[in-house]
Amino acid sequence: MKLRDFILRRVILAIPVVFGVMTMTWFLSYIIGNPVAMYINTNTPASAIPAIRRAHGFDEPLYVQYFLYLTGLFQGDWGVSTSTAFRPVTDIILLKFPATIELSMVAMIFAIAVGIPLGILSATRKDQKIDHITRVFALAGVSMPIFWFALMLKHVLYFQLAIAGLPHLPGGERYTLVRYLNFEYTTGFLLIDSLFFYGDFTLFVDALLHLAMPGFCLGYLTIAIITRMMRSSMLEVLREDYITLARSKGLTERVVIYRHALRNAMIPTVTVIGLAFGSLITGAVLTETIFNWPGLGKWAVRAIFSSDLAAINGFTLLVAFIFVGANLIVDLVYGVLDPRIRFG
Amino acid sequence: MSSESIQASTELTDDVAGRGTQFQISAVSQLMVSMMGFMFGGVIVLGNLVIAMGQVEAEPWLFMAAWLVPSIIILILSYILLRIGIALLDREMWAFSSSLYLNLLLALVFLTIGNAGILLAVGAIVPVVVLFFPDVKPYWYPSFHEDTVPRIKELRHALYLISKSPLVVAGILILTCFVIIALLAPFITTYGPEQRIWADSNLPPGAPSSVEGMPDHIWGTDDSGGDIYSRLIWAAQVDLKISLSVVIVALAIGTFIGAVAGYYGGKIDELVMRITDVFFAFPGLILCMAIVMALGEKSLDTISIALMVVWWPTYARLVRGQVLAEREKLYVEAARSIGASDGRILLFHIIPNTIQPLIVQSTMDVGSVLLTAAGLAFIGFGPPAGAAEWGLMIAIGQLYFSMNQWAVFFPGMAILLTALASNLVGDGLRDILDPKLRRR
Numbered sequence: 001m002k003l004r005d006f007i008l009r010r011v012i013l014a015i016p017v018v019f020g021v022m023t024m025t026w027f028l029s030y031i032i033g034n035p036v037a038m039y040i041n042t043n044t045p046a047s048a049i050p051a052i053r054r055a056h057g058f059d060e061p062l063y064v065q066y067f068l069y070l071t072g073l074f075q076g077d078w079g080v081s082t083s084t085a086f087r088p089v090t091d092i093i094l095l096k097f098p099a100t101i102e103l104s105m106v107a108m109i110f111a112i113a114v115g116i117p118l119g120i121l122s123a124t125r126k127d128q129k130i131d132h133i134t135r136v137f138a139l140a141g142v143s144m145p146i147f148w149f150a151l152m153l154k155h156v157l158y159f160q161l162a163i164a165g166l167p168h169l170p171g172g173e174r175y176t177l178v179r180y181l182n183f184e185y186t187t188g189f190l191l192i193d194s195l196f197f198y199g200d201f202t203l204f205v206d207a208l209l210h211l212a213m214p215g216f217c218l219g220y221l222t223i224a225i226i227t228r229m230m231r232s233s234m235l236e237v238l239r240e241d242y243i244t245l246a247r248s249k250g251l252t253e254r255v256v257i258y259r260h261a262l263r264n265a266m267i268p269t270v271t272v273i274g275l276a277f278g279s280l281i282t283g284a285v286l287t288e289t290i291f292n293w294p295g296l297g298k299w300a301v302r303a304i305f306s307s308d309l310a311a312i313n314g315f316t317l318l319v320a321f322i323f324v325g326a327n328l329i330v331d332l333v334y335g336v337l338d339p340r341i342r343f344g
Numbered sequence: 345m346s347s348e349s350i351q352a353s354t355e356l357t358d359d360v361a362g363r364g365t366q367f368q369i370s371a372v373s374q375l376m377v378s379m380m381g382f383m384f385g386g387v388i389v390l391g392n393l394v395i396a397m398g399q400v401e402a403e404p405w406l407f408m409a410a411w412l413v414p415s416i417i418i419l420i421l422s423y424i425l426l427r428i429g430i431a432l433l434d435r436e437m438w439a440f441s442s443s444l445y446l447n448l449l450l451a452l453v454f455l456t457i458g459n460a461g462i463l464l465a466v467g468a469i470v471p472v473v474v475l476f477f478p479d480v481k482p483y484w485y486p487s488f489h490e491d492t493v494p495r496i497k498e499l500r501h502a503l504y505l506i507s508k509s510p511l512v513v514a515g516i517l518i519l520t521c522f523v524i525i526a527l528l529a530p531f532i533t534t535y536g537p538e539q540r541i542w543a544d545s546n547l548p549p550g551a552p553s554s555v556e557g558m559p560d561h562i563w564g565t566d567d568s569g570g571d572i573y574s575r576l577i578w579a580a581q582v583d584l585k586i587s588l589s590v591v592i593v594a595l596a597i598g599t600f601i602g603a604v605a606g607y608y609g610g611k612i613d614e615l616v617m618r619i620t621d622v623f624f625a626f627p628g629l630i631l632c633m634a635i636v637m638a639l640g641e642k643s644l645d646t647i648s649i650a651l652m653v654v655w656w657p658t659y660a661r662l663v664r665g666q667v668l669a670e671r672e673k674l675y676v677e678a679a680r681s682i683g684a685s686d687g688r689i690l691l692f693h694i695i696p697n698t699i700q701p702l703i704v705q706s707t708m709d710v711g712s713v714l715l716t717a718a719g720l721a722f723i724g725f726g727p728p729a730g731a732a733e734w735g736l737m738i739a740i741g742q743l744y745f746s747m748n749q750w751a752v753f754f755p756g757m758a759i760l761l762t763a764l765a766s767n768l769v770g771d772g773l774r775d776i777l778d779p780k781l782r783r784r
Contacts, residue, residue, distance in 0.1 A: 020618060020625075022624055110356075127724070129511075132510065140764055152752075157748060159746070232774075279627075282627040285723070304633065315630070316626060324625050327624075
């Protein structure tokens with residue numbers, strides 16, 4: 001199979017999944033409650049409800065409604081979020097998305113920076129004490145209820161230190177609100193905004209400090225996934241004949257591991273990193289709530305508590321799309337990196 | 345007993361009476377299970393004494409031991425269930441606060457596993473006995489040694505590897521401890537799962553109860569005066585039940601669908617894989633939440649069902665991949681050529697060869713299910729308020745976190761330990777069971 005055909009095939013295969021996702025959200029929103037509810041609030045007069053039903057096509061047969069829902073999604077009409085001042089869901093997503101992405105990115109970078117060295121360490125010292133310690137450390141990350149870990153971290157590094165009058169990490173928000181009252185985002189990514197658009201280095205540091213705890217929490221969850229994959233693929237690679245050859249040539253262990261083994265072991269790890277993005281966003285839902293992070297996750301949790309159907313629907317769709325996209329990209333990268341996949 | 349404590353206990357019975365019928369049915373189901381356990385245990389003990397005496401040429405006591413151990417375990421388990429059932433009927437204790445259907449489901453699971461467990465235990469112990477004592481020869485099975493020796497060697501090697509790996513041993517120990525603690529809950533707790541003394545709210549660990557005659561609060565109390573230590577142990581029952589039943593049901597459904605998809609291929613395969621793709625595209629937590637919402641009621645039943653719906657695609661995909669790899673192999677061809685049916689080939693030839701990744705995955709999922717259930721409770725989709733469930737305890741405790749950290753800390757530790765143990769076992773087993781990794 002040529003590379004072009006491979007890419008085409010993968011993209012075409014993703015289309016039914018996207019439709020499946022949209023069908024499922026439509027189906028669920030129908031079961032959960034009446035979708036008319038997202039256009040009605042307590043101030044809507046009862047006499048206006050039939051008109052609203054008609055205006056949004058809820059009196060049509062089901063298949064027409066399904067079609068209307070799909071066209072609405074494609075035209076950017078994702079409904080109105082009743083819990084967020086009746087603003088369109090797409091507007092809020094655009095507004096809050098950068099905050100979540102910034103947090104996820106920082107967490108991911110942290111996880112990669114810690115996870116890959118740990119995986120190598122663990123694989124090269126298999127079954128030694130350091131391997132056991134690394135594995136327990138990594139596995140504890142996926143075994144922890146992330147909101148519990150966030151709470152505990154916040155308690156120690158914020159409350160306790162603050163009570164003792166010591167320097168402490170900030171306990172929530174993206175920057176110190178009191179100090180930068182009228183801050184307006186340009187790109188929405190605070191780290192980029194503060195450095196390139198405002199040139200305010202203290203704000204940059206402030207933002208970094210605010211990212212530290214939620215980023216660490218979220219990253220710790222991902223470290224486990226990366227370390228585990230790195231370890232097992234490294235172990236597999238280290239058994240290959242070319243590694244034995246490299247060793248018998250008299251190369252130092254360092255060169256064997258970092259030049260020969262690491263490159264081949266990285267391929268499956270890169271895949272897992274791509275896929276871990278999905279779990280990162282689920283984790284962000286819980287972390288953002290604890291750290292009062294003004295991103296999508298906190299918005300979604302608030303929407304859930306006030307049963308704001310359009311917002312829940314929109315959030316679910318968005319995350320599902322991100323996940324399908326990440327899957328697709330990982331598949332494509334894998335296919336480009338490893339020609340064997342294309343012919344498999 | 346002072347007047348306050350009497351008041352506390354009347355409050356308690358009132359609340360039980362409110363859910364009286366449900367409790368009674370639940371109690372009866374427990375009693376039935378325990379009766380059946382007694383029956384099975386008794387029959388096995390008696391029957392196998394006879395078999396062991398009459399049919400084995402040498403050293404009958406070895407065979408007796410092999411049969412006796414599992415049956416005694418079953419008898420003990422049945423006794424504990426019986427006690428819980430009686431406690432429920434008398435309403436003297438708040439045994440099994442969880443829902444009826446889950447109880448029935450678990451009873452079923454219990455019975456199936458119990459019987460399969462006996463067979464497995466016998467199947468595993470007898471050959472080991474035979475290996476260590478070569479002069480024991482079952483006369484009704486002449487080629488016994490030739491047939492079992494390779495399997496036994498494999499088993500011994502696996503056991504050796506497990507014993508060599510401290511993490512797996514630690515994980516197994518922790519999990520066993522939790523199961524035993526959960527089963528013994530009626531005997532080791534000092535308070536009922538939903539019993540609360542309002543005067544004792546937000547006490548630190550070790551504080552005595554303000555009501556005279558009531559036991560100390562070893563690990564403190566939560567915001568509404570529930571004893572954290574007792575609730576934690578009661579919750580172990582509920583949580584282990586949820587995660588075990590979810591994993592077992594999802595495993596069964598997923599294995600069936602995945603095996604059929606992988607074996608027959610073609611359109612069925614395409615369809616199943618696209619459906620699992622859609623399921624994978626959603627974050628598990630959000631999908632669970634939507635399903636609980638759709639089912640309309642927040643209870644342990646709906647949460648379990650939602651988790652099962654979300655979890656089966658994992659297994660379906662795993663099994664499908666394995667079956668795809670196995671179905672072209674020579675032994676399958678051989679089985680087909682002697683006229684074995686598709687069902688027989690799948691069940692007896694292919695699935696036994698795909699079981700290892702399934703064991704690893706399902707062990708690790710025991711922890712993940714627990715974590716997802718806790719996450720659900722946190723976003724408001726846990727069991728009804730007041731129930732003893734770890735996730736819910738954290739979710740409610742965090743509202744009062746600034747004045748009472750213990751109500752959050754202990755349940756979190758319980759989840760962490762259980763999930764960590766299951767992950768340790770699963771991760772270690774992956775290394776041990778992987779045929780490529782093992783003989784090096």
